[in-house]
Amino acid sequence: MEKAIKDILVNGALKVNGSLWVEGNGKRFFGPGPVELLELIQETGSINQAAKRMKMSYKKAWELINNLNNMAGVPLVVTSTGGDNGGGSAISEEARQLIAYHRDLRVRFSKFLEEETQRLK
Amino acid sequence: MEKAIKDILVNGALKVNGSLWVEGNGKRFFGPGPVELLELIQETGSINQAAKRMKMSYKKAWELINNLNNMAGVPLVVTSTGGDNGGGSAISEEARQLIAYHRDLRVRFSKFLEEETQRLK
DNA sequence: ATTCGTTATATCTTATGAGATATAACGATC
């Protein structure tokens, strides 16, 4: 009988893992990072606070969002500067759809990874 | 009716993509890069030549192989220095098994990605 | 007009990784 893959390695705890994203003509468009950020913007109403929650610099968060908005035909994050509370941000309906889609996608992917990990043994 | 995800984006050519690897207790162990390198070592009998084919520096190739051998309980690449042709390298039977496994894995993963890409539309 | 917290942007510094280069060790062949 052929050896199982797991017997090739010293460390027993083997598993298949991976990551998934949506590409818009060849360029990575929407991965796991943005999802969390969008959710936090929805929750906090602010890019700044969302970034802090993720321990991400404002700069990085802003660049990420800027990319997203540029690649999408519809703005995913809509911002306003100034105003009573200095301004703020919200996510669009389309962003909510993307988040929901990605959540479902991740569920199916987890199942796939689980099955493949089983197959190792 | 709800908009399809693809209608959110300007660029029609949307697809789901991703990458997959095998983890040995939390650390990435075997991804798509090593597979190609191992195959080329098998083909050329030399780390040096394999690296050149991949346009990878010898250093990087060697580090990659060293990691692999360290994490695996069994050496995946066996090398010899000196000798009639200066030395050379070959891959072990276990490496061949890993390559075969990963090839099958990629086939199934492609199918998964294909299905998910369909679902976008 | 001053205050406020946010968005938006530029710039500078620093850390990390990648690549380039150099060199020793090796051992069969001649």
Next chain:
DNA sequence: GATCGTTATATCTCATAAGATATAACGAAT
């Protein structure tokens, strides 16, 4: 023992990424 092409390893430089810092613009509220 000289030659050869390879493995093995150290070191140095450089490009790119990441982070830190600074600052302007904004507009409602007072």
